[in-house]
Amino acid sequence: MRINASFVVLSLVSSAAAFWRMECRGRVGLARLDPLISPGTASQHAHVIHGSSGFNADPTHEDLVNGECTSCIVKEDKSAYWTPNVYFKHANGTYQEVNQVGGMLAYYFLNKDQKNPDGKIRAFPNNFRMIAGDSTRRTYSIAGFSYLEADPAKSLWGQLGQTNQRDLEQRAVGFNCLNYNKDPEGSLQRHYLPDKNYLDANCPDGVRFEVSFPSCWNGKDIDSPDHKSHVAYPDLVLNGNCPDGFDVKLPGLFYETIWETNAFRGIEGEFVISNGDVQGFGYHGDFISGWDSDFLQQAVNTCTNLSGRVQDCPIFSLQSEDDQRSCKMATPPFIAGEKVAGLIGDSLPGGVVIQYGPGSANGDDKPQTSPVSVPVPTVGYTPGTTVTGSEYLPGGVFQESSTSTSETSAPTSFAPEVNTLGVQMQSPAPTATPTSSDGQAAGGYEIITTQYITNGNVVSKIVVVETVDYVMVPTETVTVTAAMGRKKARHGIHLRRHRDTAH
């Protein structure tokens, strides 16, 4: 007996959940430089620096644009991207650099302001500057919440009073435990770096550090004294509503760097971020736009293929991984010869000391050089691709890197399905019902696309989430399966396309 029922048909609220993924396979330097915080001089702590070779201790926009090369895939991108790097402190007190895997990725999300869905995304003006995160932070302070608890559903953040900028800033930092034999964790799901025991036991492929930048702008200042107050987060970090006074929507930058913490499995010691933070609350990212803003605007307007591949944006000039990797900056003389890589001795670069929370490490506090209380983390593994777990999917972005060829299979075999989905999602009035893999009807869920990209022996997987709207109409079902996971079907989101057969 067939059941006639009202089925759910979706229409996309926002046609533009487009994005692209700026791969920066090379890094121009690892150095104690931070032109936003310490212009012209050595910075307090070391950073990995990606982008234009014109980077220096106090670069102008011209310096960046005139840099001979970029360590990123798109030659027109002469921006500067930097984050702290990671060290391992051996039991004997010697620090050792942790290997960075695959360079860095900077996602450019073209999400509209939710309350202004017809609005435009404005390119970064020339020389636009900003910081995400707070290097002095040593605690997680969202009212009534502990970092040991999972975030509440995003739909509750407003009611819970968790949408002030300080709260959003803390939720914009994430540490993703990598285990390529499991479904990937959600991005920005865990806001602290788990301790070494947890990493050893659960994260055999390392840790991905994530930081999302504010994407709402006051529309006039390219920088501000704290490098933050000219911008703001939308109320769900990567998407949602921009606060009053920050009505200009910029591309949403989201950095990912992978650290090979697994290389220290079984070795006694602890991981330390270069700023002396062992818990990750003080992780941060910095940006100076070295784009030509007119060119970037053209890219924002036209590079809207939902694949996220820069290869699908015809105006970008691409370069090889080798060219990205060979691009280097000139190290300023005042830090030349400083030991920042390999085994670096018994102190972090710059003499940074480890400072534990809960007080901030702002220099006024006495350094807390022994843990006051470092509870064992309990936010465990949660797969990020299940629809019902969508509260863990702020942007739904994942990146996997694997040298294994056996389990990742041939990524290209997924491409046609992904393309089908991509095209379908771009059509103005698609009629499809997402269902979760256990067959539940979707309602108020977000829709997900998944894509695999291969680069040499590295396979990357991207999952994108969109907000959807539902109306009820009578339908008949045609099944289109899209976006299957590496080897387990439960990675997948099945889309059912419905046709109106009511008449």
Ligand SMILES: *[C@@H]1O[C@H](CO)[C@@H](O)[C@H](O)[C@H]1NC(C)=O
């Ligand atoms: C400390 O231990 C590491 C790892 O075994 C070793 O490489 C390093 O040389 C040691 N440092 C000193 C000063 O002995």
Ligand SMILES: *[C@@H]1O[C@H](CO)[C@@H](O)[C@H](O)[C@H]1NC(C)=O
């Ligand atoms: C998007 O990119 C894919 C390749 O990844 C291509 O097949 C498709 O035609 C593109 N879509 C549009 C609308 O350009």
